[in-house]
Amino acid sequence: MDPRTEERSRKRRGLLIVLSSPSGAGKSTISRMLLQADTEVTMSISATTRPKRPGEVDDVDYHFVSDTEFDRLIGEGEFVEWAPVFNHRYGTPKAPVKAALKDGRDILFDIDWQGTQQLHSAMGEDLVRIFILPPSMAELERRLRSRGTDSEEVILDRMRRANGEISHWAEYDYVLINRDTESCLAEVQKIVAAERLKRQRQLGLVSFVRDLAGPQH
Ligand SMILES: Nc1nc2c(ncn2[C@@H]2O[C@H](COP(=O)(O)OP(=O)(O)OP(=O)(O)O)[C@@H](O)[C@H]2O)c(=O)[nH]1
Numbered sequence: 454m455d456p457r458t459e460e461r462s463r464k465r466r467g468l469l470i471v472l473s474s475p476s477g478a479g480k481s482t483i484s485r486m487l488l489q490a491d492t493e494v495t496m497s498i499s500a501t502t503r504p505k506r507p508g509e510v511d512d513v514d515y516h517f518v519s520d521t522e523f524d525r526l527i528g529e530g531e532f533v534e535w536a537p538v539f540n541h542r543y544g545t546p547k548a549p550v551k552a553a554l555k556d557g558r559d560i561l562f563d564i565d566w567q568g569t570q571q572l573h574s575a576m577g578e579d580l581v582r583i584f585i586l587p588p589s590m591a592e593l594e595r596r597l598r599s600r601g602t603d604s605e606e607v608i609l610d611r612m613r614r615a616n617g618e619i620s621h622w623a624e625y626d627y628v629l630i631n632r633d634t635e636s637c638l639a640e641v642q643k644i645v646a647a648e649r650l651k652r653q654r655q656l657g658l659v660s661f662v663r664d665l666a667g668p669q670h
C-alpha cells in the first residue's frame with residue numbers, strides 16, 4: 454500500500470497506557486475490566502524470573518524465564534525496560550510495543566514506578582501514565598486482608614511496600630482515587646478516550662486539513 458493511504462487507513466498511532474498502584478489498590482481488577490470492555494487494548498505480557506504461582510499460565514500471565522534466559526534477553530536488547538522488584542526481575546518485551554504503536558492498537562502495562570520511568574524515557578509522548586491510589590491506608594489493608602490468600606507476614610510486607618510505591622504518585626500524568634471500581638474504571642476510560650484524540654496521535658490530519666483547504670487556496 455502507498456504509505457500515505459496506509460497512514461490514513463490506520464487513523465491513529467497506538468497509545469501506551471501504564472497503570473501503577475500499590476498492591477491492593479485495585480489495579481488488576483480495573484485492568485481486567487478495561488481489557489474486557491475495550492477490544493482496542495491488549496495487555497503487555499512481561500518476562501519475569503519469579504516462580505509461577507498456582508493458577509498462573511506461562512505466556513498468558515507472564516513469560517516465566519530463568520535467570521540465564523533473562524540475562525540473554527537483556528543482552529540482546531529485547532526489553533524496553535526492566536527492573537528488580539522484590540527478589541526477582543521483571544521486564545517488558547520491546548517487539549509487541551513497537552508493533553502495537555504501528556498498527557494503531559493500544560497496550561496496557563501493569564508495571565511499577567521504576568519501569569514507568571524507563572518507559573517514559575524510551576517512549577515519550579506515546580505513553581500515558583495513570584496512578585491509582587487507595588481511598589485510605591486502612592481501606593488498602595482491609596482489601597489486602599479480604600483476599601484471604603496471604604499470610605500476616607505477606608500482608609505486612611505489602612503494606613510497607615505500598616508506602617514506597619505511593620511516594621512516586623507525582624511522576625504520573627493522571628492520579629485516580631479508587632473509591633469504587635466502577636467509577637474508577639469509567640475515569641480510566643475517559644482518560645483513554647481523550648488521549649486517543651490528541652492531535653499528535655491522529656495520523657493523516659495534515660493531509661486532511663490540506664485537502665479541506667482545497668485547490669482554491
Ligand atoms: N518494571 C516492571 N515491573 C513489573 C513488570 N511486570 C510486573 N511488574 C510489577 O511487579 C510487581 C509484582 O508483580 P507480581 O509478581 O505479579 O505480584 P502481584 O501479586 O501482582 O503484586 P501487586 O500487583 O503489587 O499486588 C507489580 O508491582 C507489577 O506492577 C515489568 O515488566 N516491569
Ligand SMILES: [Mg+2]
Nearest residue numbers: 476480481563
Ligand atoms: Mg499485580
